[in-house]
Amino acid sequence: MCVAIPISEASAKRSFGSRLLERPMRGADVRTLQQLLSTWGVPLTVDGQFGRETRRGVRTWERANQRPADGRVGRREARLLQLAVERGERMDGAEDTHAAAPEGPGETATIGPDGLAIAPASAPEEVKAMIAAGNRIHDKPYKYGGGHGRWNDTGYDCSGSMSYVFHAAGLLDQALDSTGFMSWGERGKGTWVTNYANSGHSFMVIAGLRFDTSGRADDGSRWDIEMRSTSGYTVRHPAGL
Numbered sequence: 001m002c003v004a005i006p007i008s009e010a011s012a013k014r015s016f017g018s019r020l021l022e023r024p025m026r027g028a029d030v031r032t033l034q035q036l037l038s039t040w041g042v043p044l045t046v047d048g049q050f051g052r053e054t055r056r057g058v059r060t061w062e063r064a065n066q067r068p069a070d071g072r073v074g075r076r077e078a079r080l081l082q083l084a085v086e087r088g089e090r091m092d093g094a095e096d097t098h099a100a101a102p103e104g105p106g107e108t109a110t111i112g113p114d115g116l117a118i119a120p121a122s123a124p125e126e127v128k129a130m131i132a133a134g135n136r137i138h139d140k141p142y143k144y145g146g147g148h149g150r151w152n153d154t155g156y157d158c159s160g161s162m163s164y165v166f167h168a169a170g171l172l173d174q175a176l177d178s179t180g181f182m183s184w185g186e187r188g189k190g191t192w193v194t195n196y197a198n199s200g201h202s203f204m205v206i207a208g209l210r211f212d213t214s215g216r217a218d219d220g221s222r223w224d225i226e227m228r229s230t231s232g233y234t235v236r237h238p239a240g241l
Contacts, residue, residue: 017078022071025050028173033073036081037061041091045152064091108208115139115221123207126169126241127192133168134211137161138221142213148175158213159202161222162195165211171238178202182234190237198233 016032031048034057038044042057055071061081062069073081104110104118109131112118115138119131137156140146146153147160151167163175176184181197194205203212210224 016082017075020075021050021073021078023050023052023055030054033058033078033081036085039085040081040089047150047152049150060091109206111209111221111223111225115223117206117209117211117223120207123192124241126171126238127207129169130165130193130206131209133165134161134206134222136168137164138223148177151175156213159197161211161213162202162204165204165206166238181236183236185236185238187236189235190241193237193241195236195238196230196233197236202233203228 016029016036018029021030021033026049028048030050031046033050034044034046034048034054037054037057038046040061042060044053044057058073059069059071062071062077065080065084067077104120107120107122109120109123110118116135117131117138119128123131140153140161141155142157143153143155143160144157145160147156147164151164153160156164159176159178159181162181163172166172167175178197178201179199181195181202182199185195192207196203196205201214203210203214205211205227208225210227211222212224212228213222214228
């Protein structure tokens with residue numbers, strides 16, 4: 001059973017740089033800050049909550065750029081960080097955690113011997129981002145309500161894992177439960193991504209692979225090449241995919 005425990009983001013629609021960011025704020029603009037810092041080279045959790053870890057990351061960036069290390073990000077700092085990332089600048093000594101994942105031929109994803117999905121090179125960038133996100137949590141244990149209270153969790157339920165994947169591709173700002181996925185997106189199967197949902201369970205097919213919490217019981221991975229019965233499920237897909 002998948003449940004809804006909505007992520008609280010009072011300022012979910014704020015754009016990055018529109019306000020001074022500091023502890024203990026939260027919101028989509030905080031998540032953007034965390035994503036930029038992570039790309040720049042600071043390892044931290046991207047959860048939209050400005051806590052101690054994010055403050056330390058901000059201070060690391062400030063010191064590296066000869067700015068007052070107060071752990072706060074105003075309009076000017078936001079713009080400077082964005083420009084640095086756009087130019088491809090990285091923190092000295094940072095490991096490249098954003099290296100391109102392996103890609104395969106054709107239009108169907110495959111599963112490697114390590115249980116990770118390999119995206120087809122022809123897939124849209126959003127689909128590749130979904131597959132990369134699915135790989136990050138493919139072997140995480142099932143956790144009732146997991147992925148609903150925070151994006152980076154110790155485990156995920158069915159809709160929580162789907163929400164995580166869509167969020168990573170920039171298509172979802174708040175986690176949905178399985179009932180929510182019954183009306184999310186457009187009707188019918190998609191070209192690249194299709195969701196299947198009812199009041200008790202949800203799963204998805206991405207580039208031909210099933211991504212489903214129930215699949216983990218078979219081989220330890222949420223990825224599966226075999227389909228399951230879709231009787232009793234609504235069928236929908238994200239717009240354009």
